[in-house]
Amino acid sequence: METRELPLLPLRGLLVFPYMVIHLDVGREKSIAAIDQAMISDRIICLATQKDAQIDEPTPDDIFAVGTIAEIKQLLKLPGGTLRVLVEGIQRAKIKKYIEKEPFFRVEVEVTQEEVSKTPEIQALTRSLIYQFEQYVKLSKRIPPETAITVVNLEEPGRLADVVASHLPLKIEDKQRILEALDVKKRLEILLEILARELEIVEIERRINLRVRKQMEKTQKEYYLREQLKAIQRELGEKDERVAEGEEYREKIKEAKLPKEVEEKALKEVEKLEKMPPMAAEATVVRNYLDWILALPWNRRTKDRLDIKLAEQILEEDHYGLEKVKERILEYLAVRKLTKKMKGPILCFVGPPGVGKTSLAKSIARALERKFVRISLGGVRDEAEIRGHRRTYVGALPGRIIQGMRNAGSQNPVFLLDEIDKMSMDFRGDPSAALLEVLDPEQNNSFSDHYIELPFDLSHVLFITTANNLYNIPRPLLDRMEVIHIPGYTEEEKLVIAEKYLLPKQLKEHGLKPKNLKISTNTFLKIIREYTRESGVRNLERQIASLCRKAAKEIVTDNVEEVKITVSNLERYLGIPKYRYGIAEAEDEVGVATGLAWTEVGGDVMFIEVSVLKGSGKLYLTGKLGEVMKESAQAGFSYIRSRAKELGIEENFHEKYDLHIHVPEGAIPKDGPSAGITMATAMVSALSGQKVRKDVAMTGEITLRGKVLPIGGLKEKILAAKRAGIKTIIIPHENRKELDEISPQVKRGLKFILVKHMDEVLEAALIRKEKPEIEPPVPAEEKEVTEPSEISVH
Template identity: 50%
Template sequence: MENNSNNENNQSPTNKNGNSTDSHTLFDGQGTLVENIPDQMPLLPIRDIVVYPFMLLPLFIGRDVSVSAINKALAGDRYIFLATQKDTTQENPGADDVYRVGTAASIIRMLKLPDGRVKVLVQGLHKGSISEFVPENDYLLVNVKKLYDKPVSIEGLRVEALIRNVKEQLNQVVQYGKMILPDVLALIETLDDPGKLADIVAANMALKIEDAQAILAEDHPVKRLRKVYTVLAKELKLLDMQVKIQSEAKGEMDKLQRDYYLREQLKAIQKELGDTDEVGEEITELEEKIQKAKMPKEVEKEALKQLGRYKRMHQDASEANIIRTHLDWLIELPWKKRTRDNLDLNAAQTILDEDHYGLKDIKDRIVEYLGVKKLKPDMHGPILCFAGPPGTGKTSLGRSIARALGRKFIRISLGGVKDEAEIRGHRRTYVGAMPGKIIQGMKTAGTVNPLFMLDEIDKLGYDYKGDPSSAMLEVLDPEQNSTFADHYIGMPYDLSKVMFICTANNIHSIPAALRDRMEIIELSSYTEEEKLQIARKYLQPRQLEANGISCDYLDLTDPVLTQIIRQYTKEAGVRNLERELGRVCRKVAKKVADGEKKLFKVTAANLHKYLGTPKVLQEEENKQDAVGVVNGLAWTQVGGELLLIEVASMVGKGQLTLTGQLGDVMKESAHAAFTYVKHLAIDLNYKPELFGKRDYHVHVPAGAIPKDGPSAGMTIATGLISDVAQVAVRHKVAMTGEVTIRGNILPIGGLKEKALAAARAHIREIIIPLGNKKDIADIPQKVRDSLKIHTVEHMREVLKIALVKKLEPVVRDEEIGVSAPDEKEAP
């Protein structure tokens, strides 16, 4: 960086003709040696200062291009051209980045500093204008045209009056406290040349770059001096205003100090007389609290305005209590106070691993946020949404993240919230008005950067009182929440530093506009192995402590834990698993409390004594190949399930009956499958009576449980074709996929959970859409190894895998009608 040493008075004194009195003077004031200055010399761009002729000042050189220019000058005749940069932030200035008018200078001496920079002492010699830039390898050469002042008469009353006014103004500036060397002041008093006077005065005043450059570029001495006069006049006005402001501030401080002493004396007198002014003390206390709250200026102004109203109001007035409560909220809200984030990535990762098993994607996302926060401290907090089945640890994960970040944790349950005022607050005109849940949470946190857990955001409702999900749009939008408007507070509040984490079971229940503002992170159901690890590392120690016993009294082996998971729980998460472990611990605790202090071993044989008979029957596949019975795979909120779909036909009118409490989407999928089966029957040359004179019944067992979704289309189509062709379906195969009326297979969701369900039911082969091939990587490796996974694009591929024999076209016999499946053979 090229700059002067920030000392306004580092110029050397000059003689009465304006020449430097330093021993390195290079011209005599008559211009005879100025001609020795070459027309071409290296360019040194400088920042924050304009160099005038006769100035002697040090410069600190740091940029490579500038160091190269200095070295070039020192290797030659020591002449260099100094031009000021237009933009001080430009690191590599070009021809358009410096002013054309500058000063030719001579390098007096040079010193290399330990940090690699170079310090040079230069003396301005003569003004010049850059006529041409000549780029070199690592610096710029410039062709310089010397500039001379226009000849003017220095005699005359106007010029003399101007010179005298400038000197008087300079003396006034010095009287205001401006530091100028006494030698320079003495020299200025002897000068009568307007041009040289203007240069020396401008060189010793801390002028703006634009003003200093304009003075340097002026070639008319009198006009140049007039510009200096104008600048000095403006400086005098500023200094005069500064003195007035200081005087007023001092007077105000004296008045405040006097008022403080009088108020304290009044309090002491009232205390002695036993006549205390409680209202006055309250108002004084409120005023002190407002000042200490560090509110934004507009909020503090409003608070003081409300305090003034409260002061003038009778204490028994109904509105006085409203104003007082409002002031309390403004005072107690955090406006500046914040906690310091724990930006140790390894420590945060350790805390997350301690509290939760697995969940790698979420942990990586939090550590990534910390990494970015470490590099960019002013970044906005992310808006994350953990979506997944109940019991998978969404809420507890938020608490763990807050602990890892070192932030306050605030949980707000949004389930069943229907009133918009619960988010935005009530207006103060209503009786019993109060702020919304967001502002209440901020008050509870006491900092501007807590972690907010917005639980069950998919359960928000709405009625005639408003739509709270629409109110949440402003809260969860990083572009808007810096000026969040609560109706009760009535002033903008900054939520941009808050980290919001939402939880949801079903993201499709969240309005699209609100969902778009959040980063969705899916939590899938836990595998049996994951549940075992969670139970061993987290749930069992927690329940032992909660029930007042230790591992010295209870022995639960992994096989027993696995049996509890399989036979006593049926869920995606681990909430019921923890309850069952709690039941075991309570029974052991009862026995220990009765005096049986020994180690109780829970085994597969005696587990029923602790938990009763098994609650969940293990899912099993068909025992044998059968016509019209197909293993389907379904996704539920408690994980994947094996879903048997049965198809039967009977004499009728070609109708399709669907039972099993199916949703509209699943019904439409069944009709699409039925249409495809009719097309396939035509291709296989089956007789039309198979559909015109027969009814088909599709039933999905567990009829009390609602079912919906398009992923059963492949399964229904396979069952229908099996019944039409009277070909059995392999009982070791399960499938999932949406089917079109043309037989194309479309991708589905929840593949991981469905694969887990197949593995639990001892299925060895599953058929999935080709579009879900990318999702196979989400299936745990242990499950993948136990399954043979087929990816298909069309129903014909499904039938080749699922049916026990290949379907062949039927050969017609005109007399008999058809040689393949007929009505009599159908069940």
């Protein structure tokens, strides 16, 4: 092995094989110094490739150990100090050590001599290499055929391998593997493996190019034929497909008599459509857009039926009671008769389920002879559901409002937005905020949908929204609506509804005639009291439907003409009663008070139990109570501690006893301040041993000073008390105005005690053993009230 000392030129992103002639551009100071040194001596230099081409100042560790000794054939100085060098590779060399690193790399290299005996195996590998290289040249067409002929005629296997490798577009890592293969047989094997891989890639590229070319030829052919078809159509006087479609749309736009702004937009879209190829994806988007614009009722309206007496008659036919709602609709009709420019009102019907909010909206549409549209907002949480998607999205559509207007086919339908309190919001936006524009009378005359992108007039629409409670409706949205409360029905109302409305409807649905099924009034009353407990009439209708089914089966099976259902045989048809009518306590008890609660499904009766235990003044609360209710209990407890002596309770009771407050039906969440006076009464009763009257129910918020504050949902609570068989109801004095508005029919048979202070509640609710030694004081601001107000309605 021969060793030599040579200057080293590190190469970036390039590798030089023996026998390879190539131009190099040299610009780095060290590299220029190495070239200068080589030119001074014998023009011989060592070329080795960097492992990472990005490094400007390589160290010995950054350079491959095997390189090529090359001769500098030509040197040319370029502007800017760069050298262009023509080098020819001579033979492989292995770098043994770096002698100098400054001002250039000087290395000691070991020169390898190739002595190849042409064994049959070497010859076979050589032939295989030549064949595969020829195949590569044919398929890739990157190498000129003349070069291939020159390469194939080389007889030396090692040189052949190096020249073939220099012509292939390989990665530096693969080229370095071939350069480092000092054994010719191993070099040939590596090159054959790499060449086989390259051949496979070239074959895949060829197939892809062929497929693309065929597709392009097909497209060009179709274009050519289409152009020919156009020329033929012009000669025959026939219209082009796109022109014909455009003219059809123009005709439709003209017939639709759209507003000027809308017409201009539609005609612009038609022009776009005519310039697009018929099969383009954008053309479909434009067609859908034009179809939507033409389908919307920009100018079409139905004529209102302004006969107030007929409208009143229709509303009475469909619904019993609901005087406030009917009165509001008749007022609207009267004003419409006097003026044509009135905007449609936005009504919000609030009440428990089953009281007829949705069906009432249908009746209003029938009374006005308007189209009726209903959309449910329950669970809607995407703003695009209201305002639509922009046309840039795939599958974009207008929002539900515009869809509803298209379905209605008129500009002034009755539009029902059902379950407006059930909307939610998430990262896709707040749909309730999007509804502000729809329901604001000052804005909805130019409602803008993201898909349509044109102002649409909603001011003539009569919007009706429904909700079970007001608390879940955002305040800005509630501000734009006229709220009409629809409370639950009384027993008398339910009876009339069952006899006049529900029974005839169910008979018709079950294919029965009135003579086939007879149900007595007392039977209806029993169903209402013992088989349903609700504010509305939904469950009542289900029970009547059940009776109709059983009657139908009996008529068909036993071949009878009439089925009579009475109080005595009702259990045979509907089973054991589900509810106990009059659930008031059977006797006066200590530590148990009856409260009245309001829920989303109407009013309910709530029993609050208090037990006194030995302890240290702790207050235990159970029954899945909310934070507000717990705080009410704490406020009542503090009030009792501050007034213990006046209430006839041991003053240090909080040092000896614990109180446990429990509200039955423990799995049902309960919250709100209106149980404050009920919990306080039960605690006073338990601590003083005085019984609470069984026929007294109460509702009211308590303060630390014992004041009783007003509550909501009064009518629902009164109806719940009636259902439970309660005769006396204690309510806050400030609820007097709500009590006056409730119909006498609801208040019949009940006694109302209006209270301002907790002492008045205890006076009315507790059965006193004996009078306390100290009379309860009257608050300074209420000294003129000497006793609670009492209203009896018989």
